[in-house]
Amino acid sequence: MNVTQFLEKNRARAESQLLEFLRIPSISTDPANAQDVSRCASWLADHLRSIGMPLVEVIPTDGHPIVYAECLNAGPNVPTVLFYGHYDVQPVDPIDLWTNPPFDPVVKEGKVFARGATDDKGQVFLHVKAIEALLAVEGRLPINMKLLIEGEEEIGSPNLGPFVRERTEMLACDAVLVSDTPMFAPGMPSIVYGLRGLAYLQIEVQGPNRDLHSGSYGGTVNNPLNALACIIAKLKDMDGRILIPGFYDSVLDVSPEEHDSLADLGYDDNRLLLDVGVVTLVGEEGYTTAERLWARPTLDVNGFLGGFTGEGAKTVLPARAMAKVSMRLVPYQTHEEIAKKAMDYILRIAPPGVKVSVQDLHGADPVLVPRDTSAIFAAVKALEETFGTKCRFTREGGSIPVVLLFDTVLKAPTVLMGFGLNNENAHSPDEHFDLNNFHIGMRAVARYYQLMAETSTR
Numbered sequence: 001m002n003v004t005q006f007l008e009k010n011r012a013r014a015e016s017q018l019l020e021f022l023r024i025p026s027i028s029t030d031p032a033n034a035q036d037v038s039r040c041a042s043w044l045a046d047h048l049r050s051i052g053m054p055l056v057e058v059i060p061t062d063g064h065p066i067v068y069a070e071c072l073n074a075g076p077n078v079p080t081v082l083f084y085g086h087y088d089v090q091p092v093d094p095i096d097l098w099t100n101p102p103f104d105p106v107v108k109e110g111k112v113f114a115r116g117a118t119d120d121k122g123q124v125f126l127h128v129k130a131i132e133a134l135l136a137v138e139g140r141l142p143i144n145m146k147l148l149i150e151g152e153e154e155i156g157s158p159n160l161g162p163f164v165r166e167r168t169e170m171l172a173c174d175a176v177l178v179s180d181t182p183m184f185a186p187g188m189p190s191i192v193y194g195l196r197g198l199a200y201l202q203i204e205v206q207g208p209n210r211d212l213h214s215g216s217y218g219g220t221v222n223n224p225l226n227a228l229a230c231i232i233a234k235l236k237d238m239d240g241r242i243l244i245p246g247f248y249d250s251v252l253d254v255s256p257e258e259h260d261s262l263a264d265l266g267y268d269d270n271r272l273l274l275d276v277g278v279v280t281l282v283g284e285e286g287y288t289t290a291e292r293l294w295a296r297p298t299l300d301v302n303g304f305l306g307g308f309t310g311e312g313a314k315t316v317l318p319a320r321a322m323a324k325v326s327m328r329l330v331p332y333q334t335h336e337e338i339a340k341k342a343m344d345y346i347l348r349i350a351p352p353g354v355k356v357s358v359q360d361l362h363g364a365d366p367v368l369v370p371r372d373t374s375a376i377f378a379a380v381k382a383l384e385e386t387f388g389t390k391c392r393f394t395r396e397g398g399s400i401p402v403v404l405l406f407d408t409v410l411k412a413p414t415v416l417m418g419f420g421l422n423n424e425n426a427h428s429p430d431e432h433f434d435l436n437n438f439h440i441g442m443r444a445v446a447r448y449y450q451l452m453a454e455t456s457t458r
Contacts, residue, residue, distance in 0.1 A: 003446045006133045011439060014129045015107070017047070018438070021087075021121050022105040022114040028064055028088035028155050037151050040087050041065045044124075044149060051132035053147075061159035064088060064151030068170075071131075072144045078453050080144035081375075082173035082412065084402060085124035085180060086153035089116035090427045097429035110435050111424075117433035118420035123179040124149060126419065126438050130445040142453035146173060150402075153180075156362035157401050164402075164409050175375035175452070176406045179445075181418035183437070184265060184392050189383035189444070191376065192416035194294060194395035195403060197329035197366035199339040200302075203231065203346060205321045206355040211307075212317040222353030224321035225306045231356070232323060234349050235299055240284040240292075242299045242327075244345045247338065252331040254287070254295050262290045265392060275423045294395030298328040324361075328397060335363030364401035373413040374455045382448035383417065386440060417448070 001009070026040035027033040041058050048056045048069045056069040067087065072080070092102040092115050100106050105114035112122070127147075134141050148171065150160050164171060184190040207224040208217070236242050254262070267290040269281060283292040292298075306321030308314040329338055343358040350356035370376070371393060383391040396416070403414050419441035425431040 001137060003130075003133045003137050004443055006137050007129070007439065007442050007446070010129075010133075014125075014439075014442070015112070015435060018112065018122060018125050019105045019107075019114075021047075021125055022112070022116055023103055025103045026088050026116070026151065027091050028152050029091055034064070037064045037088060041067050041151055044087055044128075045069075048128065048147070051128065052135045053131070059163075061152075061163060063155075063159045066151065066160070066163060067147070067149040069147040070145065071135075071141050072146075073140055074142060074144045074453070078143050079174040079375075079455050080146065080172070081449065081452055082146045082148060082171060082176045082406075082410070083127050084176055084178050084406070085127065085147075085149045086120050086151065087116075087124060087149055088151040088154050089121065090119070090154050092429070094429065099430055102429075102431070107435065111432040112435055112438075113430055113432040115431055117431050118424040119426035119431065120153070120180045122433040122438055123419055123441070126441040127177075127179060127445055130442045130449070133442065134446055134449060142450050145449070146171065153400075153402075156364070158362070160402055161405055164405055168409060171410055173410060173412050174455075175373070176403075176410065176412050176414040177375075177379075177445075177448070178400060178403065178414060178416050179418050179441070180400055181396050181398075181416045182420045182422045182424075183418060184394050186421060186434075187387065188389065188392060189387045190392040190394045190418075191371075191379055191383070192396045192418065193369045193371050193393050194331075195367045195400055195416070196294070196297070196395075196397050197333060197335055197364045198399040198401075199327045199329060199335050199342065199363040200361045201325045201327075201339065201342060201346075202359045202361055203228065203323045203325060204357045204359070205231075205306075205350075206319070206357075207321075207353070208317070208319050211319050214315040214317045217317055221317060222351060223317050224354055225318055227351040227354045227356075228304075228306070228321040228323055230351055231346055231349060232301055232304075232325075235325070235346075240282060242297065244299075244338075244342050246341050247297070250332045250334070250337065251297060254291055258295070259288075259291070261393070262294070262395075263288065265290065265394065293397045295330055297330050297333060298397075300326055302326050328399070329366050331366045331368050334365050339363060364399045365404050367400075367403045367407070367414075369403070369414050369416060375413050375415050375452065378451040378455065379415045379417050379448055382444050382451055386444040386447055417444075419444075
């Protein structure tokens, strides 16, 4: 029996185990779920032991634990690959928009619906199953293997940086493999070579010492919601251009060659319109939709809070208002630089009669991954053999903070080889994962490990 036959024979068992993994509500951002996050780490560690990984540890941090495993029996002259993923998931709000309970996974039309299905439990688990198949069929892994699976990615990985810096020798590797990115389109495998960074701020506006009657006080006391709306309105113009002074100073423009490469992907604006249910697209003038999504910086309001939001009417002038604002960054912007420029600007344009404060919640720097490494060549070949079609290179609009950490601390090239799709509702209600990609992903990953074994480290 070969690896592919083993995976096919155990197809139903792998799906059943994935559902078990998805049932654990490992929401890292909510203290009420701390025990669930810990339980999820233990479940994953136990499963890794059950498939034959010789060393598995659940390592405490100041926050949620890290699951580490290794199998280093392949010998000194074959590569060591570090797989990185995360077992924590996003909150489930708004809960009323889920068709089924988010931690009661269901399979419909070949897709599994649950929080974490595609981001990132499903993609983590297909690597575990590929490793299991290689161990079961061949009795060993073709390469030396390390797994680093954290429980804090969805809150910015606050404890991962110190962990990696303190354990550089333990994590030493020749390449890092990450499956937390999407394929370009169904049936079209792709490797991501660029990730945007992130600067995430919280703006708070304090006005009067209590909520006021809008009839008795309106027109004399500055309304914090009005003041906050004025601030937000001055962050971008109507053409999508961000107005923070110096915001674009460090931006690496898209080269003519990359413009042509992205255009060759044939990005379909109509598919995006249909997917998200809007009638037109907006964005920075002078750039294609793909460039706006992947290679240009953005600024968006992610939350707006204040005043009366219940049913009916209440004539209140609120004492306080708050907004959460995220900025996606591109090379060579940095989180620290942009957060400071944005905070200084917001305080400078604060209206009179209110007190404005800005908090930098978290962030990450953007990343460009080299495309000419042996690890990338092996990934391209594995994907093309498995999917039977050409592998594409794309950028991704989201952030994976740890990729830059691996580059700067471990000095190892990263392969961003994902199997999800952008329309699978990651971070949204009814998150799901195509089970066909789950299974073909196992075969592609197993093949990647076999091809990497042909890359000598001597």
